[in-house]
Structure formats: C-alpha cells, structure tokens
Amino acid sequence: MTTGGIGMAVARRDGPAKVTGAARYVADTPLRGALHAVVVPATRPKGRIAAIDTAAAAAAPGVVHILTHANAPRLGRVSVVLAEDSLPPLQDDRVRYEGQPVALVVAESAGQAAEAARLVRVSYHEEPFATDFDAGLDRAEPVATFFGQPLDTAWGDFDAAWAAAEVRVETSLATSDRHHNPIEPMGVFASWADGALLVEASTQGVSELREALAQALGLDEARIRVRSPFLGGGFGAKGWGLPHQLLAAMATRVLGRPVRLVLSRAQSYTEHGYQPATRQTVRLAARADGTLTGLAHDVVAAGAFVGDYIEAAGWDTAPLYATPSLRVRHRRVRLDRLSPSAMRSPFGGVGIPAVEIAMDALAHALDMDPLALRLRNYAEVEPGTGRPFSARRLRECYEEGARRFGWADRPRAPRSLRDGGLLVGQGMATAILRAFRFPAAARVAIDRNGHVHVETGSHDVGQGLSTILPQIVADALGVPVDRMSLGIGDTALPRTTFTGGSSTTMSVGSAVQAAARALREKLADAGANGPEGYAGALGALSVDRLAADGAYAPEGDEAAGPALFSYGAVFAEVAVDPDLPVPRVRRVVGVYDAGRILNPVTARSQMTGGIVWGIGQALLERSETDSRLGRFLSKNLSGYLVPVNADVGEIDVAFIEGDDPHASPLGARGIGELGGIGIAAAIANAVFHATGVRVREFPIRPEHLL
Amino acid sequence: MPESPVPAPAPVRFLLGSAPVALADADPTLTLLEYLRETAGRKGTKEGCAEGDCGACTVAVGEPDGDRMRWRAMNACILFVGALHGRQVLTVEDLPAPDGSLHPVQQAMVENHASQCGFCTPGFVMSLFALYRQGRRVGRRGIGDALAGNLCRCTGYGPILAAAEAMWETPGRDDHIARQAEAARTALEEMAAEPLVGLARDGRRFLAPRTADQLAALLLEHPDAVVLSGGTDVGLWVTKQLRQLPTIVHTGRVAELARIEDGPDALIIGAAVRLSEAATAIGALYPDFGEVFRRYGSAQVRNAGTLCGNVANGSPIGDSPPGLIALGAEMTLRRGDTRRRIPVEAFFIDYGKQDRQPSEFVESITVPKPRPGWLFRMFKLSKRFDQDISAVCGAFHLEVADGTVRSARVAYGGMAATPRRALRAEAALVGRPWSEPTVRAAMAAMAEDFAPITDMRASAWYRQEAAANLLLKVYLDSRDGGAPSSVLDCEAA
The missing domain is CATH 3.90.1170.50 (Aldehyde oxidase/xanthine dehydrogenase, a/b hammerhead)
Known part of the structure; x- marks a missing residue:
C-alpha cells in the first residue's frame, strides 16, 4: 500500500460524494x-x-x-x-x-x-448616472496605491528610450467586463x-x-x-x-x-463583483536586434464610485522582460455600478496579454521569431530591483513548450498556414504569476487506531485542497491518505486566510505540514520510531488521541528575499474561416514552472481549467452594459458565453518541476491562476498569424477579422 | 353550455426511480427541479441557472421504447411535472447500486478526476448515463455533442470527456438499472392508457390529453391556453419572467402527433416529435440541416423541445425556420376539426406575430425530400460552438441544371424581425449561370433584402457581410466539390 504522499496522483478524495449527489452545498442544507x-x-x-x-x-x-x-x-x-x-x-x-x-x-x-x-x-x-466606460475615459484619475503598496512602477527614462529607439511598436488592448x-x-x-x-x-x-x-x-x-x-x-x-x-x-x-x-x-x-473592463496601451522601444530599450504599459480600468477596487493590470508587467527603462501607470474611471472585484487570474491575467500582444507585434515588425524575441530579452534577475529570482525555470518552459508544440516548424509570415479553406495560425505568450502567501494555521491529530484527522479553516473551492492536504500529512507521518479525515471551511477550526491569489497550497499546505511534523516530533519523543510505533507512543503517553498545531506565516520583509513568481510558456493554434471569421482554438500547449507539484492530477486540472478561462477571455466572455439603463444587459448563461466543451481544443499541460524553498517550506508555488495568464495573448497572436489582423479587443469580434 | 367532449382529468403520474408519484393538486407550472429538491428531497440535482443553459439539473427521463426503456437527458429546471405523465425520472441518486457501489459512469468520473467543485457533476453524470444507456458506443465527437448542454467552469472538460470515453470499460454496477427497467416499462404503459391527465391549483390548469381530437377540443374550450410542447421556451416564461399561465395544454402525450410519417415525397413531422428525432430524420436527407441541429441548443433541449414548437413560437432567431423555408416546407394548422396548410414562411408575420388563431395549433410540418438537381446547404454562425443563439443562420436551396440556376430559395434567421427569404438575391440568381459573377451580383442584391440590427451578438455590418459570404461559400464549395460542411468545424488537427 502506498501512502499517497506528495507528488503522487492521488484521486480526488471528494469524488464519490460529488458523483452521487451526496455532496451538500449551501442550498442543499436541510431546512429545519x-x-x-x-x-x-x-x-x-x-x-x-x-x-x-x-x-x-x-x-x-x-x-x-x-x-x-x-x-x-x-x-x-x-x-x-x-x-x-x-x-x-x-x-x-x-x-x-x-x-x-x-x-x-x-x-x-x-x-x-x-x-x-x-x-x-x-x-x-x-x-x-455614468455607466459608459469609454465615455468616461477623459476623466480617468491616477491610482496611487494597491493594497497599501505603490501600484505604478518606473525606472530608467522611457521617454528618452522611445525617442531614440530603432524600432517602436505601440499596441492597444480593450478588455471587457467579465463575471x-x-x-x-x-x-x-x-x-x-x-x-x-x-x-x-x-x-x-x-x-x-x-x-x-x-x-x-x-x-x-x-x-x-x-x-x-x-x-x-x-x-x-x-x-x-x-x-x-x-x-x-x-x-x-x-x-x-x-x-x-x-x-x-x-x-x-x-x-458580487466582476472583472472590470480595461483600456490598455503598450509601447515597446527596441534595437533592431530585438533588444528592448523601453517598455511602457498604460492601464485605464473601469472602477466604481462604491469602493476602491482597481484592476492592477500592469502589476506583473515589470518582472516580464529585461529592459533598461520601464513605465507602468494605472488610472481608473469610476462608474455608477457596483464595485468590481478580483476574478480568477486578476491583474496580470488582464494586463500581461496586452504586453504579450505588443511583443508579438514587435517580433513581426522585426521579422523575428516571437519566441526568439522573448529569449533575447530574458530577465536573469528581477528587472528594476536586481533581486535574484527564486528558482526561475522560464527558459525551460519556453524550450519544452516549443518542443511539444512543434514551434520550430512554424512559418513566420501571417496567412501562410492553411488547412483546406481555413486559415491556421500559431501564437505564443509568456505567463507570470506573483506568489501571494498569507498566514495560516492547522492542526493534525492521530488516535490509537492510527486514524489521522487534519483540521484547518481553509476551503476547497474545487481546486483539490481536500486531496493535497492529506498527501502532505501522509508524507510527514507515513500514514496512508485513506486513514485520514479532514475538517475544513469552518471558523471553529484553525484560522486561515481567504482562498485566493493562488496562495492556499503554499500557505495552508505549509501550516499543515508544520502541524504534521510537530505531531511526528511528539510521537517520536514518546518513543515512536515510525508509523508502526504511533499506537505505542499514544499508549506510553496514556492518551487516546494526540494533536499538534502548526502555522505558517510569510517572512516579515519579502522584499529582502528573492523575487517569487510562477512562470509559464503558452502556445496556441487557431483556425479561422476567412469569410466568416469565427476563430476556433485547435490546440494549446502550456508548460509551467510552479515549483514542486504536490499532485500532478489536481495541478494539471488547475492549469487546464485556467487555459479554458483564457479561451473564454479571448473569444467569448463579455458582460455587456446597457449604458442607457445603466445595467448589465445579459444576466444569464445564454447571453454571457462561457466555453462549452466543443470550444476547447486539445490541451497539453506539462510542468518543469523543481523545489522552490523560498516560496514555501513545501517547495511549492501557487498554480491556481497561472493557467489563466498568457493564454488569451497566445490565442490573439495566433489569430494575427492566421489572419494578419492584430487583435485589439477581448473577446475578439469576428467582424474585426473580416 | 355544451358538455365538454373530454373527460375530467386524472392525476399526473410518473415514476421517480421506481416509486410511483401521483399529483393532481399542484401548481401547473411546478418544475421537476422544484419537485425534486423541495418535495422529494433529492438535492443531488442542482440549480445553476434555471433556464436550461448550464445543465446542472440534468436528469434522465425514461419512456418505453418498444420492448425496452429509453432514457433521455433533460433539464429539470424548465420541465413541468405535468409533462412527465407516463415517464420515469432517474436522478443521480438512482445510479448507485443498492449496495452503494458506483455506476460505471460515476466510477469513470471518479477515476478520471472529472469533478472539481462538483456542482455541475450530477448533471454531467446524468447526461453520460443517458449516453451510456443508449447502448451504442460513440466517439469523441458524439460524446462532446452529448455534453454540449453541460457547462463546467473548473475542469476545462478534458477529464470529463476522458471519463466518458472510459465509462463503457469501467467496472461498476448497472444491472440494477436494467432490472428495474422491465417493471418500470410495465407501469408506464399502464399510465399511458389514461385518456386525460392534469394538474390544477388556484383556477390554473395543466392538461395533457392523449389524442389529437381531445387536444383540439381542449383548445376550443380554452382559447387562452398556452400550447406546450417541449417547454424549452415556455419554461423560461415561468422561471425567468415569473409569468402566471392560466391554462396549459400539453401536446407531449398525443401519440399520433409524435410520429414522423415517411411519405414518398416528404416527411410529415408531428407536433410532438422531439427536435432530436426530427434532427435525425431531416439530417439523413439534408446533412447540413443535421449539422445545424447538432449545434442547436443542447442534447437536453433537443430531447425536450419539438420542431413544431420551435416554429410555432415564432422566434426570429430559431434555427430551424431558415432551413424549412428554404426547403419550401409547409405547416398544417388545426383548429377544432378545421385544418389549413400554409408555407412555413407565411406563418411569420412580424416580430412576435404569427399566423395562428386562438385555439389553433401546429399539427405537423411537411418537409419535402431532396429532388434531383437541387442543392441544399445550411450554416449556423455563432461565437460559441454549441448552445449559442445564431448571429446569422442561412439556408440555401438551389436548382442548378446545365450550369444555370433554375430555382433558388435563400432564407436567413437573425437578419430581420422574422426568418425571411432573400428575394432580391434569389432573383439575381435565377436564370443566370451558376458562376462567381452571378453569386457576387446576388450578394450585392442581398444588401437590399435585409436591414439587420446591431446587438450584442453581432453588428448589422457583420450580419450583412457574413450572410452574403455564406452564399459565396455555397458557390465555392459546390465548385470545389465538397468542403467542410460546418463553418465552425475546425477540429483539432
């Protein structure tokens, strides 16, 4: 019997409850x-x-x-x-x-x-009232801080770099409100x-x-x-x-x-909120060999008079590429709507596509391979700060992704790939995701029968927390996962932070690991020399049950340590009928570096779901506003199009694995939102390659390709 | 007042699992989903949208089919319980064997990690169960079609499709389903004999007759009645618009209207024929029409909705009318004992206005069979592959002989307030050589045929351009001798 420890493809433990309808959601609670x-x-x-x-x-x-x-x-x-x-x-x-x-x-x-x-x-x-974002663009106002930190970034002299550039590219991207x-x-x-x-x-x-x-x-x-x-x-x-x-x-x-x-x-x-629309402009200054000399990313995001949410689309632009000058600015247009809020793959998920479309345009302007352009500007240290990156394997992601996709065979010219009457295009983009970590606590207990109970206040939103936590404990205690039970999602349990920002595995997982290790210490102190000795240790202590607490908190000064990000390289192929240009995604290859992978199955599921999130972003999802009535127009799933299975082509996900000891004691980094970043740009760039039309709006309107 | 020719209604009866249910005093618009969750305590069936878009409420509805049972996936959220008489409902709770072991579909879902948050999962399980029980293995495309009406926001679908491919080989218990089927069939056949069933509460009624004569008589008696076929549109009047419907008369039990008559020159499709069955019959004659049906709503919608209902409800964006109009299909309307037959295109008078009198119902639609020398093409243009309202739906029926266009019927949905023919474009084609200049001239003439609107699905300009380009596509494909039959059919290489 295997213990089902870290790194193993343990089946989702809540699967049987979910396929039989036994899993109870809030609306299912008995009424009393x-x-x-x-x-x-x-x-x-x-x-x-x-x-x-x-x-x-x-x-x-x-x-x-x-x-x-x-x-x-x-x-x-x-x-x-x-x-x-x-x-x-x-x-x-x-x-x-x-x-x-x-x-x-x-x-x-x-x-x-x-x-x-x-x-x-x-x-x-x-x-x-004012609910028309574009009509309000002239009253966009700067936004200084974001969760108490400065939002905008600048170094070097972008204006001078732009003026002196051998090659200049400017692109725009309008993104839509999404629910x-x-x-x-x-x-x-x-x-x-x-x-x-x-x-x-x-x-x-x-x-x-x-x-x-x-x-x-x-x-x-x-x-x-x-x-x-x-x-x-x-x-x-x-x-x-x-x-x-x-x-x-x-x-x-x-x-x-x-x-x-x-x-x-x-x-x-x-x-509840929604991902607000943005209007973004990216300017790239470069030498004729593709070396970036400047990058400017301007974001105007829709906001609300209620609340201060800002879609920080440019927040993860700085770490993307080595450039001697950079300027990222955010502005906001407040509207008479409810407050927007974070939606899966916020910030960089909205902004990185704008930069990656610009990079594709630069590659085209230079007649250079888009991947070669990324490698030419590969950042060896964190741009702007000079901090080392913690365990960055982005180069390997590019290489493995290109290999799996067959990128080397791609002809460079737009409209040069065809399949019968269809235009075919191939595009790529980079993904990068900041590592958020939050305080978390957990408790692990064992009884004389060898049954282990794991408790933490955190939630399983479908990402698989209830599967990976037992795996972490199995690794620490040597007890198989099927001897474990789990309590989550309750303020009566050890406190954690909300589930968001791809933080949970690093934060909660590390707290659980700490609790399990503390329990192992206690058991060892009581004479247990491995799992066979646990019952004896409880006997020696004259207890029926022994518990230990564990906690995790990020180090005090994160800026002092290495720069923590997850990475990915995404490649997409689309097909477009030239006369009725509705783009269709044929296949996607995503290769990711997210540190140590705790469970390849749940990790792959997360990335696949994220990629489909990006397909929706690029091609389908838009919450239309009726500016005359000041309301969202289509508050249903027939007007708001989320992808159906036929909208999803073949998806190939792979990881470049390796520990990241700085990100968490587990060596893992966040993955939940990584898959939703970059993919929309890869699709947009593939659409350009297919049609020769540069994408300036998400979701892509077929008529713009006509 | 003359005595009603129809008897007093008996209770609506159906099987929930193997348990008989009888209802008489119930809200006539009580949905199956409400009944399952609030009355029957079956919480496994979920409400995600209450309008048949997400499929989280999918259940399997069974009926005798010859000497066996046939289960079809349907959305419980827009299915009125009155429409269930003589049917069996299986929910996700019915699938595990009595000893608790999982059904192969469920086992395959677990083994392939096909569930993440799990809220959509029971719906996927039931769609797959209906597919599994169909008895015939299908490939990836058939699986995808069976699951087109189930939305998942977590998995990206891949693991669910993998589970579907694996389910036929996955061990698990299905014998209990087979074992109860014979008893269910017997019980349902007994129920089917009931002449008239119904529900009533607060003066509002749901009536489900067994014969077309009863149906006609009931509609004479209740001129204000809503004629309910599959309910995939009427269901939304209730769940979304919260409308109260005084009297509902259901066509679904009328066996003589559930037939497709295969005549020498035409198919006659009765009022109660489901879209899924009409799609098979029409698709066998006109593959393009079949391809449009394939992307039409979802399996759940096609299993509940009817072809006649799709026409009768008069939507400007229904996908069958352009094809029917291009083919020159006719419809038979009946009021009491009086019948009249009109071309389908004549039925659509204006937005929200059709040529149907009170007490009148669409009894059948007559679809001509293919004729030598005629070409039929049809395209649905929408952003999402399945379950999306068409920006434009175009159908082309052309007679070409000796290189000359002899006749042309070109019809579109999404281009006007009703599905309509492009008469000027047709005129520009007829009598001219079937050539690119002729087609270009017809495309130009089409600009005079329509003044489409701009809405969230497409701009007026795009509609015009795409509608014209569809005609060009028909020409280019015919010249090249066969090309992809679906404009969106870009499968993975």
Missing part, C-alpha cells in the same frame, strides 16, 4: 423550519428611493417580514480586506448601483418570497440562537466573513461561527461581507428563525 429570503434589487443605477410600497407584498401568502432601509437595523461599517467595497445594505435611501438591494422579503417558502418580492413597488428620484459565473450561485443560511450566530455560506473566506459579520452586527467574533460546506466554484466571486450575507444574518437576528437566501443567476451579476 427555516424562512426564505429574496432580495429586491434596485432597478435604477443612481438616485434616492422616493417610496417603497410593501403593502401588497406583505399581504401575499406566507410573507413573514419585509426589510427596507426604513425598518432595517443599522449596521456597523465593515472594513475587511476586499469586503470594503460592498456597503452594508438597507442603511439609507441612496441607490448607488443597479441591483443594489433595496428590500428583503422573508417568507415561509422560497416560492412565496420570490412571488412577494415582485409585488414590492419602489419609486425613485432618479439622478444622472465569474461559478456554476453554483451563492447562497447563505443563517440562524440565530442563544445570542450566537451560525452562518453557512458559499464563501471563499470564512474568517473574513465572520469578521465582516461581527463588524456589521456589532457582535463579538466569538459569538459567530461561519462554515463553508462544499463550494460550487468561486473564482473570486464568493467573497465575504457581501450584501446578501449581511441581509440573511440581519433577518435571522430580527426574526429569531433560520433564514436561507440563495441568489438567482441574474442576481449574481450584481451581488
């Missing part, structure tokens, strides 16, 4: 006399509520209570990272965005609540009993949600427990302190009965 709540959203983007007539709704069958700003309890201000952008609901008569909750109808059944919600009549004093659209719409189940609040929510951050609830409701955190059961995808959507979560908690506290609130698909478009 719960009430159902439905949000009434504002239908105008800006103004004041003139009146809310709830008489008809209140008289409808089954209705128990209706909350509006007139009768809702006052909530405290929430200041939790990434939750600050959603204001506590029902606090005043102001309407700040279409979809903002203006009432909450609570009834005995979900159907009754939905029916009564239709009967709530809201009239507005409307005010002029996460996890297949599970968000839900929350809240119950108030004996002065304590229990909340079950589809959230990626139980601790942050508890903090937000404590602040909003003025409760001690100790009186709040938040659990996140199985989560039907998150991708950044399933945050904390969101209006519906506060509303459900408010309602259960007012009514003293459990309250469930599940968002509809349409409501999901205005209850």
